[in-house]
Amino acid sequence: MYGDIGTSVLYAVRESFHFYNLSPTPGNVLGVLSLIIWSLLLVISIKYAIFVLRADNHGEGGILALTALVTPVRASARGGRRLLILLGLFGTALLYGDGMLTPAVTVLSAVEGLKVATPLFDPYIIPTAIAILVILFLAQPRGTSKIGRVFGPVTVVWFAALAALGVSWISREPYVLQALSPVHAVTFFTVNGWHGFLVLGSVFLAVTGGEALYADLGHFGRRPIRLAWYLVVLPALVLNYLGQGALLLMRPEAVENPFFLMAPSWAVLPMVALATLAAVIASQALITGAFSLTMQAVQLGYLPRVEIRHTSSRESGQVYIPSINWLLMASCIGLVLGFRSSSNLAAAYGVAVTTTMVVTTLLMIVVLRERFRWGSAAVLLFSSVFLAIDLAFWGANIIKVPRGGWFPLVVGALIFLLLTTWKAGRELLAERLGERSLPFQLFLEGLEKSPIPRVRGTAVFMYGSASGTPPALLHSLKHYGVLHERVLLLTIETAEAPQVPREERAVLAELGNGFYRLTLRYGFMEEPRPVDDLGSLDLDGHSLSPMKVSFFLGRETLIPSRRKGMPVWREHIFATMSLNARTATSFFGLPPNRVVELGTHVEL
Numbered sequence: 001m002y003g004d005i006g007t008s009v010l011y012a013v014r015e016s017f018h019f020y021n022l023s024p025t026p027g028n029v030l031g032v033l034s035l036i037i038w039s040l041l042l043v044i045s046i047k048y049a050i051f052v053l054r055a056d057n058h059g060e061g062g063i064l065a066l067t068a069l070v071t072p073v074r075a076s077a078r079g080g081r082r083l084l085i086l087l088g089l090f091g092t093a094l095l096y097g098d099g100m101l102t103p104a105v106t107v108l109s110a111v112e113g114l115k116v117a118t119p120l121f122d123p124y125i126i127p128t129a130i131a132i133l134v135i136l137f138l139a140q141p142r143g144t145s146k147i148g149r150v151f152g153p154v155t156v157v158w159f160a161a162l163a164a165l166g167v168s169w170i171s172r173e174p175y176v177l178q179a180l181s182p183v184h185a186v187t188f189f190t191v192n193g194w195h196g197f198l199v200l201g202s203v204f205l206a207v208t209g210g211e212a213l214y215a216d217l218g219h220f221g222r223r224p225i226r227l228a229w230y231l232v233v234l235p236a237l238v239l240n241y242l243g244q245g246a247l248l249l250m251r252p253e254a255v256e257n258p259f260f261l262m263a264p265s266w267a268v269l270p271m272v273a274l275a276t277l278a279a280v281i282a283s284q285a286l287i288t289g290a291f292s293l294t295m296q297a298v299q300l301g302y303l304p305r306v307e308i309r310h311t312s313s314r315e316s317g318q319v320y321i322p323s324i325n326w327l328l329m330a331s332c333i334g335l336v337l338g339f340r341s342s343s344n345l346a347a348a349y350g351v352a353v354t355t356t357m358v359v360t361t362l363l364m365i366v367v368l369r370e371r372f373r374w375g376s377a378a379v380l381l382f383s384s385v386f387l388a389i390d391l392a393f394w395g396a397n398i399i400k401v402p403r404g405g406w407f408p409l410v411v412g413a414l415i416f417l418l419l420t421t422w423k424a425g426r427e428l429l430a431e432r433l434g435e436r437s438l439p440f441q442l443f444l445e446g447l448e449k450s451p452i453p454r455v456r457g458t459a460v461f462m463y464g465s466a467s468g469t470p471p472a473l474l475h476s477l478k479h480y481g482v483l484h485e486r487v488l489l490l491t492i493e494t495a496e497a498p499q500v501p502r503e504e505r506a507v508l509a510e511l512g513n514g515f516y517r518l519t520l521r522y523g524f525m526e527e528p529r530p531v532d533d534l535g536s537l538d539l540d541g542h543s544l545s546p547m548k549v550s551f552f553l554g555r556e557t558l559i560p561s562r563r564k565g566m567p568v569w570r571e572h573i574f575a576t577m578s579l580n581a582r583t584a585t586s587f588f589g590l591p592p593n594r595v596v597e598l599g600t601h602v603e604l
Contacts, residue, residue: 002155002159002209002213002228002229002233003106003151003155003209003212003278003279003281003282003283003284003285004102004106004208004209004212004282004285004286005044005206005207005208005209005210005212005213005233005237006155006158006159006162006209006233006236006237006278006281006282007106007109007110007275007278007279007282008205008206008207008208008209008237009162009206009237009240009241009244009259010106010109010110010113010259010275010279010342011105011109011205011259011342011343011346012036012202012203012205012206012241013032013033013036013241013244013245013248013258013259014255014256014257014258014259014343015202015205015343015346016032016036016199016202016203017032017255018255018343019201019202019343019346019347020195020198020199020202022192022195022199024248024252024255025252026249027184027187027188027191028188028192029176029179029245029248029249030176030178030179030184030188030245031184031185031187031188031189031191031192031196032188032199032203032245033176033179033184033241033242033244033245034179034180034181034182034183034184034185034188035185035188035199035200035203036203036206036241037179037180037238037241037242038182038185039203039204039206039207039389040206040207040234040237040238042385042386042389043207043210043357043386043389044207044209044210044213044229044234045229045230045234047210047361047386047389048210048213048214049213049225049226049229049230051364051368051382051386052214052360052364053213053214053217053222053225053226054222054372055069055364055367055371056217056218056222057069057496057497057498058497058498058499058523059217059218059221059498060217060218060498060525061214061215061216061217061218062211062214062215062217062218062289062292062293062296063088063091063092063095063211063214063215063356063359063360063363064088064092064293064296064297064300064524065218065296065498065524066088066360066363066364066367067084067085067087067088067089067091067092067363068300068496068524069367069371069496070084070088070363070366070367070370084362084363084366086420087359087362087363088359088363089302089416089419089420090355090359090412090416091355091356091359091360092293092297092415092419093411093412093413093414093415093416093419094352094353094355094356094408094409094411094412094415095211095289095290095293095352095356096290096293096411096412096415097352097407097408097409097410097411097412097415098208098211098286098352098353098356098408099286099287099289099290099328100328100331100332100335100407100408100411101335101345101348101349101352101407101408102208102282102283102286102349103133103136103279103282103283103286103287103328103332104129104133104332104335104336104339104345105342105345105346105349106278106279106282106283107129107132107133107136107276107279107280107283107336108125108126108129108336108341108342108345109275109279109342110272110275110276110278110279111125111128111129111132111272111276112125112257112341112342113257113259113260113268113271113272113275114128114269114272115257116257116260116261116268116272117265117268117269117272126336126337126340129336130333130336130337132276132279132280133283133329133332133333133336134329134333136280136283136284136287137287137325137326137328137329137332140287140320140325141309141320141322141325151281151284154274154277154278154281155278155281156232157274158274158275158277158278158281159232159233159236159237160236161271161274162236162237162239162240163235163236163239163240165240165243165262165263166236166238166239166240166241166242166243166244166262167239167243168243168262169242169243169244169246169247169250169262170239170242170243170246172246172250173246173247173249173250174246175246175249176242176243176245176246176249177242179242179245180242197392197395197396198396198399199396200392200393200395200396200397201350201393201396201397201399201400202346202350203393203396204350204353204354204393204396204397205346205349205350206237206241208349208350208353209282210353210357211353211356211357211360212285212286212289213225213229214360215289215292215293216285216289218498218525240259243262244258244259244262247261247262259275260272260275287325287328290321290324290328291319291320291321291324291325292319292525294306294308294321294324295308295319295321295525295527296524296525297419299494299522299523299524299525299526299527299528300494300524301422301423301426301494302419302420302422302423303418303419303422304422304577304578304580304581304582305581305582305583305584305586305587306321306323306324306581306582307321307322307323307582307586308320308321308527309321309322310527319527331411335348335407339404344403344404345404347400347403347404347405348400348403348404348405348406348407348408349408350393350397350400350405351397351398351400351401351405351408351409352408352409352411352412354390354393354394354397355394355412357390357393357394358387358390358391358394361383361386361387361390362387364382365379365382365383365387368382417573418573418577421566421570421573421574421577422574422577424566424570424574425566425570425571425574425577425578425604428565428566428574428604429556429558429602429604430464430465431565432602432603432604433465433468433471433556433602434465434468436471437465437468437469437471438468438469438474439467439468439469440467440468440469440489440511443469443473444511444512444513444515447513448513452477452481452482452483453481453482453483454482454483454484454485454514455482455483455484455485456484456485457484457485457486457548457549457550458484458485458486458487458488458539458542458544458548458549458550459476459483459484459486459487459488459549459550459551459552460488460490460534460549460550460551460552461473461476461487461488461489461490461552462490462491462492462530462551462552462553462554462584462588463489463490463491463554464491464492465491466491466493466517466519470489470552470554471554471598471600472552472553472554472598473487473489473552475554475598475600476552476596476598479598483514484514484550485514486514486516486539486540486542487514487515487516488515488516488517488518488539488544488549489511489515489516489517489518490518490520490530491517491518491519491520492519492520492521492522492528492530492588493519493520493521493522494521494522494523494524495521495522495523495524496524497523497524498523498524498525498526499523499525499526500521500522500523500526502533504521505520505521505522505533506518506519506520506533506536506537507519507521508537516539518534518537520533528587528588529588529589530588530589530590531546531588531589531590531591534546534549546590546591546594547591547594549594550594550595550596551585551590551591551594551595551596552595552596552597552598553584553585553595553596553597553598554597554598554599554600555597555598555599555600556578556599556600556601556602557599557600557601557602558571558574558575558578558579558602558604559575559601559602559603559604560572560575560604561603561604563603563604565604566604571604574604575604585597
């Protein structure tokens with residue numbers, strides 16, 4: 001969880017001086033350190049640890065969970081409320097760009113420490129970084145729990161090493177402790193003016209792990225996150241940043257790589273190895289986050305069904321998604337080959353995260369007002385302080401766009417397009433099917449007037465609407481001319497909560513004439529498994545064993561058209577996404593030899 005923010009020490013101080021050609025004078029060193037330390041205190045220690053962590057969605061955190069909290073999944077979205085949804089989706093989309101950049105920049109920064117040991121390693125930096133990334137992604141199918149067994153001890157050793165290095169240099173130059181005063185941050189801006197404001201773009205690198213901290217709320221809980229931050233992580237980071245500052249006060253030329261130059265010559269290679277392990281841990285946190293985020297997006301209806309593998313029998317949130325894994329691996333390797341150095345990658349890093357942080361603050365304002373019932377004065381104080389800080393970081397990072405910051409924005413825009421297109425496309429498809437659907441009450445009345453022959457057994461028809469007649473039922477009746485003696489209309493819904501208690505999941509209603517309607521509700525952090533829930537039900541004493549019922553599914557072939565709805569180009573995107581989506585049989589875990597699919601053409 002703290003891997004991302006814990007590895008920022010590798011490059012935050014260095015880039016604050018490098019990217020803007022800032023001279024490491026005593027005043028600038030104290031000013032940059034003061035900005036970093038007070039950013040950690042205000043953004044992480046207060047905004048996230050105290051306020052944002054309170055905004056849990058039934059125990060889960062993260063911007064997508066926050067978006068669902070602010071705007072219920074099935075609420076009518078208009079005006080400002082719709083804007084909140086779009087902001088939350090855009091912030092979510094940007095996290096995929098962050099998931100590509102974080103492994104690349106952290107691993108490359110760690111491996112570059114080899115150059116401090118000897119220039120002979122220089123030609124092998126990029127191949128070594130790529131090899132580490134490939135091994136990391138190849139290990140993902142084994143599951144987070146197996147990969148992470150050594151993460152806890154390694155992380156403790158890492159933060160202990162950070163603190164020890166910092167203390168060793170602070171003791172040599174105690175003058176650096178003056179950086180704890182915010183006066184030096186203010187003086188830095190006064191002396192450097194606009195140039196000093198732009199340095200915030202690199203100072204921000206020290207707090208990029210804030211969103212990861214919030215996203216992991218459901219895995220660890222509020223209290224452990226806060227205890228770990230205040231007792232271990234924050235002290236270690238502050239001590240290390242002060243140690244780097246003390247080194248620069250004594251040896252300004254160490255600005256080339258202050259983190260590794262803090263270590264004695266004999267300890268450089270061990271620190272490179274430890275930093276590489278820490279970088280892998282930071283990367284793992286972002287990769288796991290991308291998997292969880294994708295599963296949430298699928299459940300909330302913003303992405304098509306994809307293959308999701310559960311890697312733990314005890315933790316439902318530990319999943320592996322092959323398509324996302326290989327996409328991230330290819331992107332990380334491409335970034336390392338394209339940017340060639342961590343300094344170049346750092347230029348691209350920060351734009352996505354700071355935009356997401358701004359969105360989180362905007363959503364939090366609504367949560368504080370509507371959920372926590374804060375008064376206007378308290379909400380105004382929160383928004384004026386933290387929104388001002390976030391917007392300052394955002395403004396300083398935006399100028400990075402020409403130098404690489406465009407990458408996460410392009411990735412975010414593409415993901416945002418896919419998220420909104422799939423959501424709008426599903427709504428349009430439901431509308432088109434609804435136009436051709438028959439109200440179920442009329443269907444029952446027709447059966448009473450013209451009885452249909454019944455055959456033994458139970459048929460399950462899956463349909464997204466809980467009121468209409470499933471098209472697959474009408475097609476089945478048209479082709480076969482018979483009905484099963486028991487017909488179950490099954491609708492699966494996604495709840496606003498991350499999980500739904502098993503005892504609250506199923507709602508069964510008898511409709512008459514051998515028909516029943518079953519609604520199964522799952523949380524957006526759960527994988528729907530209707531077969532497991534059907535096995536625990538019965539229809540008038542008849543078992544619903546999956547191997548004794550027949551599942552009838554509709555399969556739509558989508559045809560883009562110029563009818564009122566979406567632009568044709570978006571309809572083509574939606575049709576392509578639908579064509580490549582995982583089949584309902586596979587996604588819902590239905591027994592393949594008990595499934596009948598009935599196709600139909602739908603003109604969008």
